[in-house]
Amino acid sequence: DTEVTQTPKHLVMGMTNKKSLKCEQHMGHRAMYWYKQKAKKPPELMFVYSYEKLSINESVPSRFSPECPNSSLLNLHLHALQPEDSALYLCASSQDLRNSGANVLTFGAGSRLTVL
Amino acid sequence: AQSVTQPDIHITVSEGASLELRCNYSYGATPYLFWYVQSPGQGLQLLLKYFSGDTLVQGIKGFEAEFKRSQSSFNLRKPSVHWSDAAEYFCAVKGRRALTFGSGTRLQVQP
Numbered sequence: 001d002t003e004v005t006q007t008p009k010h011l012v013m014g015m016t017n018k019k020s021l022k023c024e025q026h027m028g029h030r031a032m033y034w035y036k037q038k039a040k041k042p043p044e045l046m047f048v049y050s051y052e053k054l055s056i057n058e059s060v061p062s063r064f065s066p067e068c069p070n071s072s073l074l075n076l077h078l079h080a081l082q083p084e085d086s087a088l089y090l091c092a093s094s095q096d097l098r099n100s101g102a103n104v105l106t107f108g109a110g111s112r113l114t115v116l
Numbered sequence: 117a118q119s120v121t122q123p124d125i126h127i128t129v130s131e132g133a134s135l136e137l138r139c140n141y142s143y144g145a146t147p148y149l150f151w152y153v154q155s156p157g158q159g160l161q162l163l164l165k166y167f168s169g170d171t172l173v174q175g176i177k178g179f180e181a182e183f184k185r186s187q188s189s190f191n192l193r194k195p196s197v198h199w200s201d202a203a204e205y206f207c208a209v210k211g212r213r214a215l216t217f218g219s220g221t222r223l224q225v226q227p
Contacts, residue, residue: 004159033214042206042217043160056214090159092215099148100167105215107152109159 004108006091012114015081021111023074023091031055031097032074033105034066035090043090049074050097081115088112118143118211120218128224129197137192137221139207148210149190151181152217155203163205166190177201199225 004025013019023032031050035043048056049068063085065077074091089112092105121140129135141147148167152160164175171183181192190207202225207218 006159040220042220043215045214045216048214088157092160099210099212103148103210104150104162104165105210106162107160110157112157 004091004093004106006089006108006111008111009109010112010114012116013078013081014116015083017081018077018079020078021076021089021091021113023076023093023108024072025093025106026072027093027106028071029093029095029106030071031094031103032068033092033094034074034076035092035107037088037090037110039087047076048097055097078113081113083115086113086115118147118209118216120207120209120216122205122207122218122221124221125219126222126224128226130226131199132196135192135194135197135201135223137205137207137223139190139192139218140188141190141207141209142188143209143211145211147190149181149183150208150210150215151175151179151190151192152206152208153177153203154206154220160206163192197223197225199227201225 007022034046037043046060047066052068067075088110090110091108094103094105119142150165151163166183204220208215
């Protein structure tokens with residue numbers, strides 16, 4: 001299995017809702033990432049997990065709460081979002097965080113979030 | 117800090133014509149460089165990567181890229197473009213803080 005699976009593909013939520021995005025990989029990767037991509041922009045790094053521990057938080061607002069319950073799963077919990085948070089949320093994984101030639105990020109298809 | 121510049125926001129080529137997408141990077145050490153492609157509303161697919169060794173790297177779908185350290189460039193090329201190549205192309209450099217992407221180049225293919 002060489003895929004990163006993200007669910008749901010589409011999510012519409014109100015500003016008072018609580019929802020979660022899920023990401024799963026079965027490649028044995030120990031680093032997992034959340035990126036946010038606005039329309040016609042490049043992906044921007046949000047969070048990085050390494051061996052189930054949060055390694056990087058790119059000053060993301062607390063209304064986004066990541067969770068890595070095990071080495072295969074990565075969640076992004078959403079609460080009290082704003083309309084400007086509407087974007088494509090991409091999950092990725094890599095072997096680990098070593099800066100080596102083996103460490104290629106594999107991306108999921110993304111979850112498109114619309115906040116009303 | 118690492119950074120990537122893609123100077124061309126939008127490129128239009130005719131089907132069958134050759135293609136070159138430009139990428140310049142800034143990174144203090146030996147860079148790990150990538151090209152990804154993204155179709156509308158989709159995730160990112162890896163086209164090719166450069167880590168070391170031969171500066172001309174081959175990728176999927178007939179793409180290749182050449183690493184030129186003296187010019188800090190990693191340009192993507194394809195000798196003959198197909199209509200299905202229409203997409204957004206991102207160059208990226210991997211450093212300490214995961215991948216940093218360029219702003220992307222949107223490729224349109226004319227029949």
